[in-house]
Amino acid sequence: MSDKASTHPGAAGRVTTAGRPASVRNVVLVGHSGSGKTTLVEALALTAGAVTRAGRVEDGQTVSDYDEIEQRRQRSVQLSLVPVEWDGIKINLLDTPGYADFVGELRAGLRAADAALFVVSAAQDADSVDGATRTVWEECAAVGMPRAIVVTHLDTARTGYAELTRLCGRIFGGDDPDAVLPLYLPLYGPPGPDGHAPVTGLAGLLTRRLSGYDSGERTESEPGEAELPPMEEARNRLIEGIIAESEDETLMDRYLAGEEIDVATVIADLERAVARGVFHPVLAAAPAVSGGRQGLGTVELLELITRGFPAPPEREAPAVTTPEGAPHASADCDPCGPLLAEVIKTASDPYVGRLSLVRVFSGTLRPDETVHMAGHSQAGHGRAGLTGREDRDDRDMDERVGALSAPFGRRQSPLHECIAGDIACVSGLSRAETGDTLSGKDDPLVMEAWTLPDPLLPLAVAAHGKADEEKLSTGLTRLVTEDPTMRLEQNPDTHQLVLWCLGEAQRDVALERLQGRYGVRVDAEPYRVSLRETFGEPAEGRGRHVKQSGGHGQFAICAIEVDPLPSGSGIEFVDRVVGGSVPRQFIPSVEKGVRAQAARGVAAGHPLVDVRITLRDGKAHSVDSSDAAFQTAGALALREAADRVPIHLLEPVVSVRVLVPDDFVGPVMSDLAGRRGRVVGTEQTVPGRTLVRAEVPEIEIGRYAVDLRSLSHGTGQFTRSYVRHEPMPQHVADRVREEAHSGS
Structure with missing residues (x-):
């Protein structure tokens, strides 16, 4: 040449x-x-x-x-x-x-x-x-x-x-x-x-x-x-x-x-x-x-x-559908054709707000025109398929395009248009996220989503101070909007705010951006898995809540039996009261009390599951008994029953699917065994690559995203999904209890 x-x-x-x-x-x-x-x-x-x-x-x-x-x-x-x-x-x-x-x-x-x-x-x-x-x-x-x-x-x-x-x-x-x-x-x-x-x-x-x-x-x-x-x-x-x-x-x-x-x-x-x-x-x-x-x-x-x-x-453009998911003919790369563009990156600028890097596949994008914006929560794709985040109800709307520019370092050179095949920065798309499709408002379309890995390294964060609490949610939301490979989760069991990342470098950059760009200081906390508790043996408990302090007092007594149930049974409440020892109107109060106590835990503060709680007997007072009194008595009865028998800790077990080159199958299986994992099968997917399927306690794979990358020289991939909770080995349970006690 x-x-x-x-x-x-x-x-x-x-x-x-x-x-x-x-x-x-x-x-x-x-x-x-x-x-x-x-x-x-x-x-x-x-x-x-x-x-x-x-x-x-x-x-x-x-x-x-x-x-x-x-x-x-x-x-x-x-x-x-x-x-x-x-x-x-x-x-x-x-x-x-x-x-x-x-x-x-x-x-x-x-x-x-x-x-x-x-x-x-x-x-x-x-x-x-x-x-x-x-x-x-x-x-x-x-x-x-x-x-x-x-x-x-x-x-x-x-x-x-x-x-x-x-x-x-x-x-x-x-x-x-x-x-x-x-x-x-x-x-x-x-x-x-x-x-x-x-x-x-x-x-x-x-x-x-x-x-x-x-x-x-x-x-x-x-x-x-x-x-x-x-x-x-x-x-x-x-x-x-x-x-x-x-x-x-x-x-x-x-x-x-x-x-x-x-x-x-x-x-x-x-x-x-x-x-x-x-x-x-x-x-x-x-x-x-x-x-x-x-x-x-x-x-x-x-x-x-x-x-x-x-x-x-x-080059052929990606496939497109209507927002309802119906097939649609692909658009040609023609500046005079219908508009079809995609947001490939979003970023925040302290002076101009959100900037979107947009590739135009068809038509011509111009400043100040109104376009239709659609995300993958439409078309049946599911937003989680692209970003790992929940579907939103504002992914199908019209937006007005702001200024167009060509980036060059920190400098932005104004553009009067961006034709099919070209790429430009667009301001003013206040709700656009990476992967969203821009099209004509009279002919809305959604482009086929591209594949992104799931973030599998958890980072639990908490605001450093009072001033940071007010800005924390906004800062984290902007981070996951800009980077679709991160996911934000409020864990309902541990009540931790968890930012899921792909690795330690992305985690560290996210923390730097939180403080440098959004002025939010956070403290990283150890990530806690969602443990459960259950009874190791049948037990009985009696709850007595009697107080007299002038005027109306509080009076409620109830006796319960607790029986372990198979895994996945949840909480069952059974009424076996005879003779009206507990008035009918207060039986729901007892159930409410024991369920509330079960949610709080009976030993280490983890939710109680897989038990049948049977109300056998009790006493009431014509004046001093109340809904609140029987709720308290039910909770006390459950706690007393828990004090009499061993309480087992249940840990979540996840199904792990690891795809690696054949050379790394042996090391991967050995590593999984060292994490208390059980390999349930292997299969050849494509020539030279093997899929290893295993069940592993979640507490053992908190850093697996990092460790697998090191083990497989960057070639391994894995996915995980919850399977069940099962009893934790005693020595591991003792260690978890010690760590919880030392951290409290």
Whole structure:
């Protein structure tokens, strides 16, 4: 590929007129934390002339990772949009976090993009392509998303470029490693004092041209005799890999017969194969040297994006339905068509309020127009399917669009419209949440929800002080609105306010944002599971509530029997009073009293379950007996019965389904056994992956989201669902009671 777009043979047939969907490219950057995605985005912005010095805009802020938390942690924690222009094409670069806790931001980027750049660092070990990155690659392959690979950190490489490209072919190519091949080879300068040879340029395999970057500006030259032999071997393999994916079935026969295939034809086939998602070129890139404008490989990468990656009209839009769930025809990527857009991210700005990052799939979005907003609580999807939150009754309404803008770091450049295929920031959508659909108010639609993992790491929080109590609910609600991978729960049993997260990093960022953005200080508490109590043996109890203090007194006596019941039976109340010893009007009072005491617990403060309480006898006074007196007597009788027999603690047991690569099945099963879990079965789901099904006490898996990630190198996934409560082993129950006593 060359940097002359107008003469490039693969450019024919592509409409690149400004302001049309064909002149837009939406590209998401994927890779593990530290792979260099953000640095690459900034290098591309510098090469494209969007910034005047590496990664900086006029106010001195970076174009990506400008959030205070990101700067403090030196890590991306949110999706960033950086639009640049190259050769008349607008490129929306979607920089995503590489850490697994922020996979929701990655999912948003994948939803908004039409192609993906997988960033792999040569500074890591040869196995640096982590499991999470491989999983995303497989998901992109399943939907046919075009992909390319960019190798970074060649200046500090621990893994050679040739070895790394072979690794990428084996990992990403699967059964066809020749579908993942380098387009360029790095050129090295003389070794420095440390013995490391710097990368000074690239050798283009198809064009047989050298690109030098040692001056900070790209220069081209012819290869010398020393460079040609290694180039020819790699070039032949590359051409064979491209021709194998060609739509021209005669091309391979001609090539094998010895015919010299025109370079322009090969390049055109390469671009078509990349756009179809069947060939995945490997490139190398690095930031510009000090004072330079063009980073190594950035021109080549921008050319690949503009000519090889598809424009929005070439990609099929997600499926849509009516708000009632009826099927609806997919919308074409036409600026003049009906409006269909999706909120892919929401954020709060202290000056303009809520900002929504919106991808327009059809039609044109303009400021001050009224649109219909629909969430997934309509169309039968269930809001919990997307966000893990309860359905809301305000997900089907009209909203007025505020100002449109193009984000660039902290700066927002005003837009007068956002056409089909493009992405923009929208203000004024006060109720919009991530995943909501925007459509015409006369033709409301709902887009198919994208998959998000369930947050399974609990964080119990409480307001630090009185002033924080008033702001806590608002702050937490805004957090879960902005990040659909978090869920907020008020536990009815433990009365704890629980923020469910994907991992510890997301948890820590949430706490920082609560204090820094919303001024709310919270204290983290140990998460408590919903324990229950039950009687270990039958027992009898007598409740006597007799008080005389002048005037009407209080008089109520009742005798009860308590019998254990099978698990899941709840509380049964039986009236066996004979002879009217307890007047009929007070029998409901006794039941109310014992049920209230059962809800409060009889030993350790946990609800009592699975018992039958039988009222056998009692006494009443014609004047002093009352509803309140018999409620108290019923509670006292239950407490006395509990004092006479062992009370068992019941713990919740959950069904856990763990999906892991086959290599990790043994360690996962051993780990579950160490958590008092019972493996109930395993099954092969897809080649290379096994589903392990087990039942585990909930108290043992509070940190399982973190531990499984470590155990499976980021490749494991799990879900959980409540099954039942069952007796807790005595030594565990004693420990729980001790912890509760020491914390009280």
